[in-house]
Amino acid sequence: MTVEHDVKSLDMATGGRYRIEWAEREMPVLRAIRERFAVEKPLAGMRVSACLHVTTETANLMHTLQMGGADIVLCASNPLSTQDDVAASLVAHYEIPVYAIKGEDNNTYYDHIRAALDFKPHITMDDGADLVSTIHKSRRELLEDIVGGTEETTTGVIRLRAMAKDGALNFPVIAVNDSNTKHLFDNRYGTGQSTIDGVVRATNVLLAGKNVVVAGYGWCSRGIASRAQGMGSNVIVTEIDPLRALEAVMDGFRVMPMDEAAPIGDIFITATGDINVLDERHFSKMKSGAIMANSGHFNVEINIPALAQMSSQEPRLVRPFVEEYMVNGRKLYLLGEGRLINLASAEGHPASVMDMSFANQALAAEYMVKNHSVLQSQVYVVPEDIDREIARLKLASMGINIDMLTAQQAAYLSQWEEGT
Numbered sequence: 541m542t543v544e545h546d547v548k549s550l551d552m553a554t555g556g557r558y559r560i561e562w563a564e565r566e567m568p569v570l571r572a573i574r575e576r577f578a579v580e581k582p583l584a585g586m587r588v589s590a591c592l593h594v595t596t597e598t599a600n601l602m603h604t605l606q607m608g609g610a611d612i613v614l615c616a617s618n619p620l621s622t623q624d625d626v627a628a629s630l631v632a633h634y635e636i637p638v639y640a641i642k643g644e645d646n647n648t649y650y651d652h653i654r655a656a657l658d659f660k661p662h663i664t665m666d667d668g669a670d671l672v673s674t675i676h677k678s679r680r681e682l683l684e685d686i687v688g689g690t691e692e693t694t695t696g697v698i699r700l701r702a703m704a705k706d707g708a709l710n711f712p713v714i715a716v717n718d719s720n721t722k723h724l725f726d727n728r729y730g731t732g733q734s735t736i737d738g739v740v741r742a743t744n745v746l747l748a749g750k751n752v753v754v755a756g757y758g759w760c761s762r763g764i765a766s767r768a769q770g771m772g773s774n775v776i777v778t779e780i781d782p783l784r785a786l787e788a789v790m791d792g793f794r795v796m797p798m799d800e801a802a803p804i805g806d807i808f809i810t811a812t813g814d815i816n817v818l819d820e821r822h823f824s825k826m827k828s829g830a831i832m833a834n835s836g837h838f839n840v841e842i843n844i845p846a847l848a849q850m851s852s853q854e855p856r857l858v859r860p861f862v863e864e865y866m867v868n869g870r871k872l873y874l875l876g877e878g879r880l881i882n883l884a885s886a887e888g889h890p891a892s893v894m895d896m897s898f899a900n901q902a903l904a905a906e907y908m909v910k911n912h913s914v915l916q917s918q919v920y921v922v923p924e925d926i927d928r929e930i931a932r933l934k935l936a937s938m939g940i941n942i943d944m945l946t947a948q949q950a951a952y953l954s955q956w957e958e959g960t
């Protein structure tokens with residue numbers, strides 16, 4: 541009998557399975573964890589509700605949790621990021637209930653979140669904190685069974701820290717995003733490559749010689765800036781933080797306010813986590829043909845309602861994921877409805893970086909099961925020894941050895957008397 545689900549079509553399952561197995565080749569750390577989990581069953585008896593982007597990499601995480609003894613349900617963490625063939629395969633081949641359809645409307649998105657919560661989780665696994673937020677706003681009866689949660693992304697961690705500060709958070713959550721083996725690689729190299737991939741797949745424009753304006757200089761945006769530069773673009777960075785702006789300058793980028801960048805940019809990419817980074821006053825200055833994409837978690841960084849209002853025509857879908865607006869006789873293009881372009885028109889981060897992110901997720905879930913009774917309703921980071929072990933395993937999987945401190949060097953670092 542097929543497990544409960546709401547996916548596009550189970551007929552897509554075979555293709556999904558091949559792609560899940562393709563991703564697995566690049567996920568050696570998660571594979572090693574899965575092998576241990578299969579023996580030790582650290583998640584036995586745990587119900588896990590996961591709200592993540594439904595991708596080949598996430599499928600490998602779900603399989604790992606399942607091998608660890610967990611009962612799992614998965615829903616989408618964004619209406620436009622689901623890979624329908626993967627959703628089908630998880631249902632058909634892995635017997636995991638999945639609620640996710642690429643392009644689902646907002647109501648369906650929240651119906652799917654509710655379906656995942658009807659599973660009465662012990663552990664929540666979020667990418668953007670929608671499960672935690674829904675539980676605290678409207679499903680408080682579930683709090684009784686929940687031992688803790690994990691959170692994948694910067695935006696979700698910001699929301700959770702705000703909840704904890706207000707005393708509104710009712711169970712411990714581990715901020716996977718804050719692990720070094722997560723944000724230094726996934727946010728930087730993953731977002732860097734997959735965002736460029738998304739823009740190119742959607743538009744097929746040449747990046748060489750283009751003025752690419754990157755909004756923000758956090759880990760994600762610096763990845764995007766560096767990869768766009770590598771493709772030959774003239775990269776302009778906009779920032780509100782003086783320290784980050786200074787870093788961008790010294791990394792060799794032009795830095796200026798968005799008001800100055802708006803008339804010269806050919807391609808605009810936002811990844812700030814904030815709202816209306818591209819707004820009415822910017823649209824009114826942009827060149828005809830300007831392209832806008834967002835790679836931040838929510839579709840609020842580009843003020844789409846204002847863009848629609850300024851447009852003399854209904855947006856025209858001129859290619860998949862490319863909508864044309866007409867502002868004062870100029871054509872402005874919005875990619876992927878302003879949703880994270882790396883997952884909307886491409887496949888998200890490559891498996892090799894998700895390997896480390898999801899190793900953190902699996903080990904954070906195990907840590908939560910072992911330690912929840914001594915944790916407070918706060919936001920925690922993954923313990924440093926776990927973070928370093930993931931780095932060690934990743935290097936080992938690449939066949940790379942590194943030096944070790946000699947006894948003399950270790951002693952030198954732990955003393956304070958010796959100087960010049």
Ligand code: ADE
Nearest residue numbers: 593595597598887888889
């Ligand atoms: N976030 C960014 N890329 C992803 C991927 N490939 N799978 C799951 N979550 C992601």
